[in-house]
Amino acid sequence: SQTIHQWPATLVQPVGSPLSLECTVEGTSNPNLYWYRQAAGRGLQLLFYSVGIGQISSEVPQNLSASRPQDRQFILSSKKLLLSDSGFYLCAWSVGAGEETQYFGPGTRLLVL
């Protein structure tokens, strides 16, 4: 069966510091991968998605970036965090080519102070 991992689970970072969040998927090959952000009490905002290694599409221009160095690894980064980057970051995966159901990881709660 497929599982998705995210770490860290929680993170408190000062404004201006860098960020690296990691997501890995087990039990499937060539998944589509997604990064979402959910601000407190708000809906899901799609940040990035990837259909393969090195292929990243950005949905929202901001100070975040994403990379996919391996088939089942997706990384969200920032060089300098803003207060507005606080939120719940969710990684999701789906099977490529026709199956759209997305399955979510446990999430990373980020607080920028």
Place this chain on the structure above:
Amino acid sequence: QKEVEQNSGPLSVPEGAIASLNCTYSDRVSQSFFWYRQYSGKSPELIMSIYSNGDKEDGRFTAQLNKASQYVSLLIRDSQPSDSATYLCAVSGQNFVFGPGTRLSVLP
């Protein structure tokens, strides 16, 4: 017009009642529809998907789809306090879009 709309709630129902959650979407080419449940502080989990007009039942949950009206709903029968959560509607067409969610509170 937002792509996927849901009443934000909170929707409060007594234990044992039927909870009815509604979702409308704007993209007429949408083909796949999903309901997720999200407990406070947790990630969304898939409850069910529906692809064809009509009803689809899974235990206490029934999804209803009407593509002509661009409307999808989720009924929860015999609601339990453990059903208290935010319910997200998601629609897949040209894009995969989540609604803002409806917060459901089941009162003991």
